[in-house]
Amino acid sequence: MSNEDLSDFLDEDILSDVDEDENVGNYHDGNDLNDLTGKEWIKFTKSWKIYRPRSRGQSEKDHPAKYPEELVEDFIGFFTQEGDWVLDPFLGTGSTLVGSRSMGRNAVGIELTEKYAEVAKERASQQSLNPVKLEVINKDSRVALSELDREFDYCLTSPPYWNMLKKSRGGVESNQQKREKEGLDTKYSDSNEDLGNIEDYDAFIDELERVFLDVYDVLKDGGYLTVIIQNIRTEDGEMKPLAWDLASRLGETYVLKQEKLWLQDDKSLGIWGYPSEYVSNVAHHYCLIFKKPE
Ligand SMILES: C[S@@+](CC[C@H](N)C(=O)[O-])C[C@H]1O[C@@H](n2cnc3c(N)ncnc32)[C@H](O)[C@@H]1O
Known part of the structure; x- marks a missing residue:
């Protein structure tokens, strides 16, 4: 046109x-x-938007990394129509299901850690005027995806950012240290199946790619995939370009369409490298947008 x-x-x-x-x-x-x-x-x-998370319910607070429902609603609102099916292979406490329901979409989420899957189930079972179907599968995605027997219109997810949660990054009190003091989880689990526990960076990317290739098989032709992710800094001060590496890797199978930035203007700044070293206060995430060819 x-x-x-x-x-x-x-x-x-x-x-x-x-x-x-x-x-x-x-x-x-x-x-x-x-x-x-x-x-x-x-x-x-x-290509950017500021999202501020709504305050979390007590049961969701324990999860170390949750994305805002408003972000979920925006992406689902753009990439699907009412009644469509949404998939999230790293569900956490169920934000994708909650956002899908408020937009009148059906959704399936897969989460390895039982206690987060239980929170997601509880949130999904809350009453709503929107008569949608929501399902939580408490399994390793690498197993559960191959057992799915339906096609999805869209996949929105945020995987573990490699082993970032397990690493201490700086001398001043980090968010992780604050959470530890409050008795909240600082990592997802101790499980070997948890992708956040893979030590080797290349092995981690391989496993992540494997999940998204399984997603490819259940995504309808022409359907979109959005992955929320960050580049990360190691304890040695080196940046691992996780978002860019994943974009390039998945771009071999999917069509890489663009990135959209989720900007955070509500994060307090730390004096990480002061007074001798440049260390960024990272306050953005990449929302990588891919399309399965028609
Ligand atoms: C970044 S969090 C997702 C947060 C979610 N978007 C939310 O808003 O609550 C990543 C999740 O992936 C889960 N996870 C890690 N390895 C997994 C695997 N092999 N299969 C399924 N889930 C996995 C973790 O337990 C964690 O809850």
Whole structure:
């Protein structure tokens, strides 16, 4: 469709004023990706957004790394339509299920650690006006994915960021040290099946790739995959470009479409390298967007 044909759906000033304008915009009959208006569509495609997590319920606090439901709703709202099926192979405490339900989508989540799977089940069982199906599978994804007997329209997930949770990074009190003091979990589990416990970086990427190749098999043709991830810093001060390595690795099978940045403006800053070394205060995550070819 040419830009002229689209003009009925996109107000002239939409590209410049999309954030300020209250008008929702127009729906397009030919939109087979999502239920958004042209204006809502454009708004999502901006390559960054600030997300602040809502305060967590007591049962979710124990999990060391949860993503915000608003992020889940935005991504699911863009990459699916009402009634579609969403998959999360690293479910944690179930944010993807909660976000799917509020958007009227069905979802299946896989989580290795029993106590997080139980929290996810409890959150998924809460009553809602949206009559959707939500399922939690408490298993290793590398086993559970090959046992799934349905196709999915979209996969949204955030895997362990290698063994980052197990490493101390700096002399001042880190978030991990604060959590330890409060008696909260500082790693997901001690299990050998937990990808966050793999010591070797290349072996970790291999296993992560294996999971996403299994996801490929249950994703419908033309379906999208979004992986929330960060580049990370080792204890020696070297950066491991995990997000970029994964993008390049999965780009051999999927089509790598883009990244969108989740910016965090609510993280306190640490004086990690001061006064002799540059150490970044990392306050962004990559949302890597891939597509399975049609
Ligand atoms: C970054 S967290 C996911 C957090 C989730 N997005 C949320 O908002 O709660 C990664 C999760 O992957 C789980 N995990 C690690 N290895 C796994 C495996 N082999 N199969 C399934 N889950 C695994 C961990 O227990 C952890 O809960």
